[in-house]
Amino acid sequence: MLVRxxxxxxxxxxxxxxxxxxxxxxxxxxxxxLLARAWLDTLAAFHARFLAALDQPGDVPGLAAAxxxxxxxxxxxxxxxxxxxxxxSELISDDTPEALQAELATANDRVMAAIDAFCRRTGLPLEIxxxxxxxxxxxAVKLYMPGAPVPxxxxxxxxxxxxxxxxxxxxxx
Amino acid sequence: MLVRxxxxxxxxxxxxxxxxxxxxxxxxxxxxxLLARAWLDTLAAFHARFLAALDQPGDVPGLAAAxxxxxxxxxxxxxxxxxxxxxxSELISDDTPEALQAELATANDRVMAAIDAFCRRTGLPLEIxxxxxxxxxxxAVKLYMPGAPVPxxxxxxxxxxxxxxxxxxxxxx
DNA sequence: TTTGTTCTAGAAATAATGTTCTAATATGGG
DNA sequence: CCCATATTAGAACATTATTTCTAGAACAAA
Numbered sequence: 001m002l003v004r005x006x007x008x009x010x011x012x013x014x015x016x017x018x019x020x021x022x023x024x025x026x027x028x029x030x031x032x033x034l035l036a037r038a039w040l041d042t043l044a045a046f047h048a049r050f051l052a053a054l055d056q057p058g059d060v061p062g063l064a065a066a067x068x069x070x071x072x073x074x075x076x077x078x079x080x081x082x083x084x085x086x087x088x089s090e091l092i093s094d095d096t097p098e099a100l101q102a103e104l105a106t107a108n109d110r111v112m113a114a115i116d117a118f119c120r121r122t123g124l125p126l127e128i129x130x131x132x133x134x135x136x137x138x139x140a141v142k143l144y145m146p147g148a149p150v151p152x153x154x155x156x157x158x159x160x161x162x163x164x165x166x167x168x169x170x171x172x173x
Numbered sequence: 174m175l176v177r178x179x180x181x182x183x184x185x186x187x188x189x190x191x192x193x194x195x196x197x198x199x200x201x202x203x204x205x206x207l208l209a210r211a212w213l214d215t216l217a218a219f220h221a222r223f224l225a226a227l228d229q230p231g232d233v234p235g236l237a238a239a240x241x242x243x244x245x246x247x248x249x250x251x252x253x254x255x256x257x258x259x260x261x262s263e264l265i266s267d268d269t270p271e272a273l274q275a276e277l278a279t280a281n282d283r284v285m286a287a288i289d290a291f292c293r294r295t296g297l298p299l300e301i302x303x304x305x306x307x308x309x310x311x312x313a314v315k316l317y318m319p320g321a322p323v324p325x326x327x328x329x330x331x332x333x334x335x336x337x338x339x340x341x342x343x344x345x346x
Numbered sequence: 347t348t349t350g351t352t353c354t355a356g357a358a359a360t361a362a363t364g365t366t367c368t369a370a371t372a373t374g375g376g
Numbered sequence: 377c378c379c380a381t382a383t384t385a386g387a388a389c390a391t392t393a394t395t396t397c398t399a400g401a402a403c404a405a406a
Contacts, residue, residue, distance in 0.1 A: 007179055007180045009392090009393070009394090010393070010394060010395085011392085011393070011394090019354085020354055020355045020356065021354095021355080021356070021394090021395085022353080022354055022355055022356070022396095022397090023353065023354050023355080025394090025395070025396080026352085026353060026354075027353085030394085030395080031393090031394065031395090085260070087179060087258070089179060090179035127324075127326075128330070130316055131313060131316065131327075131330055134316065135312045135313045135315065135316045136309050136312050136313065136334060137312070138312050138315070139308045139309050139310070139311050139312015139313065139315070140304060140308045140309065140312065142308065142311070142312070143303055143304065143307065143308045151300075153300075154304075157301070157304055157338050160334075160337040160338050160341075161309060161333075161334035161337050161338060163337065164333040164334050164336065164337035165330050165333050165334060168333075182362090182363065182364090183363070183364060183365085184362090184363070184364090187386095192384085193384055193385045193386065194364090194365080194366095194384095194385080194386070195366090195367090195383080195384055195385055195386070196383065196384050196385080198364095198365070198366080199382085199383065199384075200383090203364085203365080204363095204364065204365090
């Protein structure tokens with residue numbers, strides 16, 4: 001059993017990439033280092049889009065950010081696979097190198113701050129924002145990934161759900 | 174590293190349950206057998222509720238079934254943890270004992286058939302039904318689990334999302 | 347070219363994990 | 377109580393993974 005479901009094996013990385021074990025350890029230090037790097041790079045790619053969209057002005061505040069999830073899945077399917085189909089805890093754990101743990105904390109803090117600011121700006125409760133911005137979009141794309149592409153038509157449904165939970169709470173200014 | 178994140182180790186089952194390795198193998202045959210059994214029992218518990226709710230008459234067809242996800246999380250938190258926080262592929266794989274694979278196929282077929290019937294009855298497209306019945310509710314509860322209880326207030330939000338995607342498509346009769 | 351550094355390769359060492367096995371212990375029927 | 381069967385226990389074994397290590401290849405600067 002060279003590759004068992006659900007966990008990344010060094011051997012399977014070697015087999016699938018053609019890179020030697022030695023190179024892997026030279027570059028990443030350890031298995032934990034490799035996994036954390038994969039997660040952090042993926043997260044950075046998504047956050048860049050998400051944060052930009054969150055500040056974007058529009059008819060319905062935050063809607064563009066909610067739609068970044070399906071768009072990211074279509075634009076960067078490989079990274080989306082990691083973001084959508086892995087649990088964070090599979091890639092980051094207590095024995096992740098400290099430097100990388102710190103990097104993750106920083107990235108998370110930045111997003112948290114942005115969402116907090118969004119909530120203050122719009123008057124939305126945090127829980128509602130998280131649901132509309134992350135929970136529903138993620139739940140939606142997970143119906144398709146991995147294995148199938150995320151259909152364009154899904155965006156309209158995500159938008160409906162977003163409006164349904166956000167608009168009633170929006171303190172328009 | 175006795176227990177690594179994300180994968181169930183026999184040793185960790187022994188440690189957490191106090192049951193000996195011998196008993197585990199006597200009862201389940203193999204690690205694969207144990208994991209599959211956990212998944213199947215969980216699924217059965219959820220399906221029982223879900224299918225009952227799906228046939229339940231009501232103002233908005235299917236709404237009760239959509240709300241079974243957060244309710245299940247509150248009623249059976251241990252099983253919900255498996256259902257919500259594990260990928261199926263972590264527990265079921267190609268070397269799952271055939272008998273158990275068959276059991277899973279049967280269970281899945283039954284649910285699929287029920288959802289198909291629901292769609293025929295209501296005129297809803299399958300994709301919309303899956304989104305409202307499964308995708309959104311699951312995405313919503315995942316914001317909390319594991320670690321926090323699923324708040325009652327979440328049900329109202331799931332209902333809003335469900336109505337938003339389902340009602341416009343409903344061919345009322 | 348020479349020199350030093352970085353990177354690659356893959357076998358060998360180390361460590362963790364799954365499974366088997368045998369003896370001991372319970373359990374239930376007669 | 378006795379026996380047969382089912383279950384438990386956990387050490388020993390086999391398998392599979394991660395990590396280290398050494399030798400060599402690529403690369404860049406002088």
